Amino acid sequence: MEYEDFELIVKTIREREDKITSIGKLGIDLINFDDEFHQVLNLLIKSIYGKEGLDWFSWFCNESEYGEKDWGKHDCYKIEEGKMVKIHDAGELRYGAFDESGNPICYSIQSTWEYLEKNHKK
Secondary structure (H helix, E strand, C coil): CCHHHHHHHHHHHHHHHHHHHHHHHCCCCCCCCCHHHHHHHHHHHHHHHHHHHHHHHHHHHHHCCCCCCCCCCCCEEEEECCEEEEEECCCCCCCCCECCCCCECCCCHHHHHHHHHHHCCC
């Protein structure tokens, strides 16, 4: 997929979600209104990038909030040998996902497109 098309798709999805959220704030429930739209979108993304590529695309849109999530907002911990160990302080620049070499992935529209094209294009 060309980058310009990918970018337009992501921006269009986000604008649509923002509009539905705004309408929801008026008391109009459109939660199921988008089901068919998302089914078609998921089918198309899956046909281009496969199941795992769709998972990364969905993660980027939803979990990473289109690359705008502040992953450094809180301290970060992990459990080592049964003990909670702090691995990052709040305020540090962090990313939500990394490749096997420790490089950040899927942190922007461009990086998500590059990752999908390189690793998941059918």
